[in-house]
Amino acid sequence: MIPLSVIGDGNEGVIKKIGGKPEVRKHLENIGFIVGDTVTVITEQNGNIIVKVKETRVAISKEMASKIYV
Numbered sequence: 001m002i003p004l005s006v007i008g009d010g011n012e013g014v015i016k017k018i019g020g021k022p023e024v025r026k027h028l029e030n031i032g033f034i035v036g037d038t039v040t041v042i043t044e045q046n047g048n049i050i051v052k053v054k055e056t057r058v059a060i061s062k063e064m065a066s067k068i069y070v
Contacts, residue, residue, distance in 0.1 A: 004039065005049060005065035012040035013070025020067040031058055033068055 001016050015035050018025050032053045033039065040052040049065045051058055 001069040003066040004068040004070055005062050007041055007070060009041055009043050012038055014038055015068060015070055017069040018067060024067060028068065032056060039070065
């Protein structure tokens, strides 16, 4: 398992684990990051990572992306 923040542009992975405090995990779950789902990194810009999850593009901070393991 590696953090989503390091897999690079254009790569995808299956979410294996979501770390962090319970409120952080709940927030990520609410915006579509569910263990077992596929996520694709579209690009990284200004410390934010734009990803595609469940056919939706979402921008998250690199810190948040480091809590999502693929």
